[in-house]
Amino acid sequence: MSGVVQVTGELIATRRAGAYHHLTFVAPGLAEHAKPGQFVALAVGGDTSSNLLRRCFSIHKVSPSGTYGGTVDVVISPVGPGTEWLSGLRAHDEVDIVGPLGRAFPLPKEPVPCVLVGGGYGSAPLFWLAEALRERGCHVELVLGAATESKLFGVVEARRQADGVSVTTDDGSAGTRGWVSDVLPEVITRTGAAVVYGCGPMGMLKSITDVAAAHGAVAQVAVEESMACGVGVCMTCVMPVTGNDGVTRMVRSCVEGPVFRGDRVRWDAFDDGVCRVPADALGAPNVGGH
Amino acid sequence: MSGVVQVTGELIATRRAGAYHHLTFVAPGLAEHAKPGQFVALAVGGDTSSNLLRRCFSIHKVSPSGTYGGTVDVVISPVGPGTEWLSGLRAHDEVDIVGPLGRAFPLPKEPVPCVLVGGGYGSAPLFWLAEALRERGCHVELVLGAATESKLFGVVEARRQADGVSVTTDDGSAGTRGWVSDVLPEVITRTGAAVVYGCGPMGMLKSITDVAAAHGAVAQVAVEESMACGVGVCMTCVMPVTGNDGVTRMVRSCVEGPVFRGDRVRWDAFDDGVCRVPADALGAPNVGGH
């Protein structure tokens, strides 16, 4: 949890990548401590902004030094005022950045085969993770899925950084038509993967967890809950997760996550955009109670 | 009151002018109806802005056609969030513009000598006015005053567009040390001015009115009251002005002004940043009343 900095980041490069915007900021002091799976929280809208809350983005990559000093890259899908504002920035614009935040993907101690699954911009943090895993001698395969081709991120990069790449799209515009969970069993079986890493929408993370479990692999998933602060002080980003002691608690995904072991997440509590407190969770409301 | 438009203005030029920023917007349809003394109301802060209210600026000049279609120029003193945001804009940024608004400076029917007095950025609308007056054969002299040299606007332009120019600064960094009201009596007397036009801070407009009256000239002053809407619907910009019928009313300076005959303004009601309702004003609160 240490090593987090708050810096004014200067945007030095912004380019479209399909449906997304890929931004590179100079962010001195941030890159040094960052690890794959962590995220940054960006203030949006500038000095006169009515959007008070920071927006969180997975770190796509960092480079601790270089011409500009340390840089951090993020991949942004414009879906609302904050992400649209960020997507519209031009070189030399400044953004206040807090990071690196949250828990990184845990790396296996042994050089075991791993499958990395990304949905949409959820693939953004995986290339960096792939690199770290291959440095440890892991065989790494990537599975990238999206609704349509323009919403895939990093297919070219994937081919460079992994030992194998599978692509799926819902509409068949690229790769196999269907979901990542359709091709995942084959990839796990073929590679004998011990760990499946996932990043993407909640529904996808749940099925990755199920598929991994069915094949005896551990799932490590990076979740994306709505966050107001990103630094652990607001309690808005909670989700029910079962601890080592078997007790389910509403834990903050910004500090205890965003990466969780898939089998620890109480997927049963999520439904149609809401997450209920499981009745067996610590301090759950009594019937008629709070 | 007709001919007002609401347009998205593209900024095509922005440059510093001493302490000010001089901005040129493409604003189709606006230039055609504008007259000297009118103003525009600009939305500030962009799509995510927390500053809801428009900011008003005197029209410095318009050009009804040209390479870009009609343009409008304003001169901005950065003093708060809105004016700072405008000052930081870059070419091709867009701003929502409403205008032309308010009543213009009335022009004399005869080619009489006129003195135009501007305080700080208050000189911005005067060059255009000078042009209109000279087209009618009026002898036009300008008196420009400011706290210090960097806060004078348009001294060079003044020399081109007027038959005579006097400059004053409080600190003596340019022209005569002192206030415009120190040199004004001489200029009125020398030119035999029939009309004195003024634009600048309230205190200055009051003394222009006094000096003009003392020399038998009519004062026409453009006031600057705090405005929330600029279009006559909020009632925040009122000030006590005496009508033809001798009755003082709290009138809206955005639609009945910003230009008023100086001797109609109830200067006695203004004090230390507040303006009280004169006891003899129409509908003034009774003692103990509202």
Add this chain to the structure above:
Amino acid sequence: MAVDMSVDLGGASLPSPMMTASGCAANGRELARFFDIRELGAFVTKSVMADPRSGRGTPRMAETPSGMLNSIGLQGPGISAFIDKDLAWLHQAGARTLVSIAGNTSGEFAVVAARLRESAAFGSVVGVEVNISCPNVANRGLVFACDPLASAKVVALVREQLPRNIPIFAKLTPDVTDIVSIAQAAVKAGADGLTMINTLLGMVIDTDRLRPQVAGVTGGLSGPAVRPVAVRAVWQVKSAMREGRLPTVPIIGVGGVRTGRDALELVAAGASAVQVGTATFNDPSAPVRVGRELENLLQDKGFGCLKDAVGIAHERMA
């Protein structure tokens, strides 16, 4: 297929749910420069009292984050001049007018309503909005709408003065512990509908001079900043209606509406019509633009008519 945007407000049939908000649109001429005011469901006039009023001194406003504070002090021409000049103009312009009335005492409300009924242009009046969110001189300046009894009294007196076919809407303040109890009192006393919300009592200090920023010391807070309070007020009163705790009457939602989505929030919470106030200062054509945006949203969501969306969020609790 176009969405049927018509509404029936306690007898008044309007082609659109969109209205100006009292005090945010003057009395017609000004906004007619920006759009055809007949496009509105109704034009809501600045609250008018019996006599001419100068209002307060200045400064009368402060900008606040995503909103503003105002302290106008109900400046206005008085009911006679209003009828002769403003209502006459609105009448000839073909506007449907919702006349907002105010008073220092409950009796003054009645006087204003009576004068209105007698006016030549009364034919253009589709309803009367009773601004009970103004200070009651008889009760140390406490706002009428802070007290159920005072609210009921004003509403009952106004109701007596006006023909049955002219609906009256009581406009409530959110600055109360229990807005449902005020709504109950107003409806029981004869209000045909409710308008919610008026401004919140707020204050800004001028940090240069270290004194109150507006001449009236405190003022009314409005704009998008307060929208969640408006949505909550509409929701609470609509819930009470659904639970039978007060009779079902139409609600006019107002407070912080700037876009079609904002209007839809109020509609889904229970408002049959929507007023646009402070946003008009940002965009003079906001009242009609919001209406177009709302219609498009409803169309995208497959609604055939606005009425089906009124209060729909009560059926879709998560």
Add this chain to the structure above:
Amino acid sequence: MAVDMSVDLGGASLPSPMMTASGCAANGRELARFFDIRELGAFVTKSVMADPRSGRGTPRMAETPSGMLNSIGLQGPGISAFIDKDLAWLHQAGARTLVSIAGNTSGEFAVVAARLRESAAFGSVVGVEVNISCPNVANRGLVFACDPLASAKVVALVREQLPRNIPIFAKLTPDVTDIVSIAQAAVKAGADGLTMINTLLGMVIDTDRLRPQVAGVTGGLSGPAVRPVAVRAVWQVKSAMREGRLPTVPIIGVGGVRTGRDALELVAAGASAVQVGTATFNDPSAPVRVGRELENLLQDKGFGCLKDAVGIAHERMA
């Protein structure tokens, strides 16, 4: 010359007026990554209740114009775990702690206060903030601070449990018709000071799904959007003190503070100390940054000490 920023809050002497706001700073460790929490006048903890509470489901928040809506549901570890883990940590970190307590019933407040008094780390506690702006289970969930009697009862019970030298602050909600009457009740019952304001009751509708956005249906509105309401509440209560309508006790101002100027508004209106809540989500070091900005502003204006600025706007009415 540096400005003397020290404050005396009903017996607690603090080197700075700046505090975190309850529920906006967790319990210390998280913000300690961004600044030295000993720089604060006091660290205000998340309201703690007797037992562990999961809080509500999600979504728990919605962003609103210049603010946010939250519906956390008082998630917390319960007083025992709070004492063992959080208060112990704050103690060893050298923080001055203002412990915020809450309860479903007035009795629960007393239980929590008693447990606190017995705790080993009680030495780091400079005061207790009694969050009476939470629902009273015994009164159909009506917030204690909406009712003078319920407020007084809680305050009196808590006062009994704590040593005299530990000041208690009643935290009030602005969602009442007359905040002065609640303040009176709290002070009469033994509150050594008042904290104003808690969040406003608000609501946001998810316009995609047309249902309430937060799982708790309604939620608390906070952030710069509500600052004018906070300034007004502080002003009204301070005015009442100046007029002798209630005893003079220190006021802790909270609501929408993001900059030194915002803090100065509350101070000039009558607050002796200032809490920074929602702005911390925007800038994790806001509570100390605002303190530095406030000090610079006071210095520029020629103040030798903060105390001289408290309530100064009451002397400078325009």
